[in-house]
Amino acid sequence: MNQTLDQMKQWLLTHGLAILAILVLCVAAYFLLGLLVRFVTRRVKSLDAKDDTLLDRRADTISDVLYSAGLVVIFVTALVMVLEEIGVPIAPLLASVGVVGLALGLGAQTLVKDVISGLFILLENQYMITDVIEVNGIVGNVEMMTLRATTLRDAAGTLYIVPNGEIRIVANRTRDWSRAIIDVGIAYEADVDRALAALQSIGEEMVADAEIGPLLLEAPQVTGVEGLEEWAVRLRMMVKTKPNQQWDVQRYLRRRIRLEFADQGIDLAFPRQEVALVNMPAGEKNGDS
Template sequence: MSIPVDRILTWASSAGVRIVLIAGAAYLITRLVVSSVARLEAHLIRPQEGPLTEQQRRARTLGALVRKAAVMVVVTVAVLTILDELRVDVRPLLAAAGIGGLAIGFGAQHLVRDAVSGFFLLLENQVRVGDVVRIGDVAGSVEAINLRTIILRDLEGAVHIIPNGTVSRVTNLTREWARAVVDVAVAYAEDADRVMGILRDIGAGVMRDPEFAPHILEPMDVMGIERFAESAIVIRAAMKTVPLKRWAVERELRRRIKRTFDQMGIALSFPRMALYAGEPVREPGAARQEGAPSPGEGAGPQALRS
């Protein structure tokens, strides 16, 4: 059996060269994309001591995703082109891949939805590790953001794992700055202007405290009377703070308000219930004197004749 050398050489000089060029081009494009993403990632993630910041971790995650996606696209296109050069009909393969992809898509649609949502969560920087957020009826500190899930830990220490595809609204409680809001309920007999002046002094004292001064961005804003409650005048005050320090400032303000109001004799109002002890309620007719005949008692024949 003779080997058709001439046909092999002819094929190698035409289709073979094109296949080599396609493979080489795919390799070069892949290397170019990978190196470009790596340089961009290195520019964003500069060497430093200590753990990476959240922005640097996000850049690393997105860089890895871009590299994998680019390599997958280039390799897929190169393989299909090489098969076409080998005179392999790729249409049945594409049809089979389409049917298989459709079947997998029905089974993994939630997984794909979670991955796409996670990609945009990372890309748009909607939340960061360490933020305190509210997602639906769950609130807590963000411990991790993955392509498929976001992990929250609430105040009690419980961990909530939420699929990214189910996140329709995110309330970020610690983005850039926060506001410590305190409502103070005082009795109607108190002078509201005097109370508001005392609240401003308390806020100034907190700002002078070296423990809390770094956490406060603006002086206290005493907004005034918020509402008239059943048994109190509610006065609202607020302070702009750095993220994650809102609750500490609120607790300190409440502590100082209670101490100062006790010293100055200002009554903090709270709901009360009054109980009155009186005579027992008598049944109808119970007020008759004991022994008095009821109507009709003793009405004998004499009474009827009289």
């Protein structure tokens, strides 16, 4: 019994202290990683750019990826050091990994593919945190990005985690600038020229508006008659906006168009059906000849 206690004390004094030192180093590395991420973030944000908001989002994206990659490096390094300290031979373990790797090849290939794709997404600056993108039929706001996966949240609040290796085509709806497009259907009986003039007037008011004006990059354009539908004459209005602001501009436009058209007596189109009643000859009623 005493011999066992002595062995435990000896093990704690040697290997136990070494493991404790490894854990302390891990904690120190964790804090150093945080300092490094903050330093890189500040450096990126301090660069000269035309759009400071865009630079801030770029810095946040880089910091997220750098932080997640750093945590993986710290964890793997600490695990290897602890295994060596408790007597687990690393060399045979690594050799066995080569044998087992054949069986795990498919899974490893998928992971490597995700990481490589994540690196290219980051280096090519395909999208950033807070961008609204469409990937694999999913439209959502980029909440988080790591080397392995991208996290999206759609308008309904559903959270999607998309492996970077599965991303083939990215549609970025908020990069550099956006465009608000409004189609207005008016009745065939309405005066088209009058409706177009009303849209042009609304566009001029938008530019001068203290709330909406700063969101615009160009003056609104009324393109004219875009289509003749079954029950409506379709007019179109477009305006170039700052990134991610097109939806606010569209909501403003819909409200102003509804109020302005109502004031001017311009009828908006809605589905309708005309029924013609034809008087039948008396002799043909009820199928009589």
